[in-house]
Amino acid sequence: MTRALYLEDAYAAQARARVVAHTAEGGVVLDQTVFYPSGGGQPGDSGRLSWDRSELTIATAVKGEGDQVVLVPAEPRSLPPLGAHVDQRIDWERRHRHMRMHTALHILSVIIPLPVTGGAVGDGRGRLDFDMGEVPADIEALEELLNEAVDRDLPVSEDWITQAALRENPQLVKTVGAMPPRGSERVRLVRIGEASEQIDLQPCGGTHVARTGEIGHLRIARIENKGRRSRRVTLTLG
Template identity: 65%
Template sequence: MTELLYRDDPYRREAPGRVIGHTPEGGVVVEPPLFYPKGGGQPGDSGWLEWDGIKLPIATAVKGEDGVSSVLVPAEPMALPPKGAHVVQVLDWDRRHRHMRVHTALHLLSVVIPLPVTGGQIGAGSGRLDFAMPEPPSDRDAVEAALNGLVDRDLEVSEGWITEEELDQRPELVKTMSVKPPRGAGRVRLVRIGLGTEQVDLQPCGGTHVARTGEIGHVTLGKIENKGKQNRRVNISLA
């Protein structure tokens, strides 16, 4: 399996790589991939590539045909590094880190509101989850306080793996109704918040997260929108 730097070392800000191909649309494929490819409600990373004194801005990254590699989308029309070129991949770290903070905060929101998730979106500083929730929470302040209480506990965030067969036997782990865990590799990545008796959440996820919940900082509960008879959209933002 290809080394996925964005998954295995989410705090890495730059890394060497080699161009292994181009796409017909003008994308660049670099191995090993540092840029997180858009998926699961999380935007693709941005940044730039450097080689031979040239700097190519990258607007975003999308998934390759294999579902895990990153296709880097240039922000402007420029000559691309040739196949086989050795490059340095550099992230827009502030944007990536905000995505990490928001993503972990949304996992905590799914703990505070223990209802099926019908959709979600991560931004650089804000995010939202849609819940199968006929009525909005009766006490918004209590939801926000509970969310920040989990943040302030500074719980460790870690990963593990489960086979597809084991996941089939534990359907309660899958909270999202709209996004199914990627299959085909024989195993699925799990993101755990809290260890041992401190564990508060465990669910399949392929995105990037902070190492501890305290790194999220204060979270503000935003608008709770009506998205149909059975759905409510809960927005959050970072301080």
């Protein structure tokens, strides 16, 4: 098991850790990590490991067996030995753009209250696919609503519920066909706003900013027709 420091504090860009395993493919497993592993449409973090006088560039992080997080080197290199203590540091600017965009996509799912059929978080760009018959006529109005939510500087927080509680509240799941892994006893919820100002609450395992104002200005780059009832809405930061 890898302790998920990225869930405990999304703003932690570095941490000390111990090497607990190497994978057959040349990956590194630590006892705890700030590297977010790719999943839920969000890319894995990149960064570096350093120990003694050595350094290893990490291209991405992926989920391994059980609750392991595997750090994938950018190129074949000597790995830190088992039991070694390493300093890990993520590419913070890239991660922060992912956090801003991931939170922005949650807001987009509020502005367009239709079933989500897919999505992806990119570096400064992201998209959601909606079960949508017609493209909205006034894209500028949608963009204005998005930025109004950002400018309200709403707090973004998390909560946890049981799988049973989620089954009793299926409306919390916005993505068609997406449910948390059956082996997970608890489900993480991400909330935007509080009390009467709450605008969103949905299951999510990604990293997010602490307040919507941190997202910055958003632009709807385009809305594409991806099928009879599928429309792809692409956002860009700044």
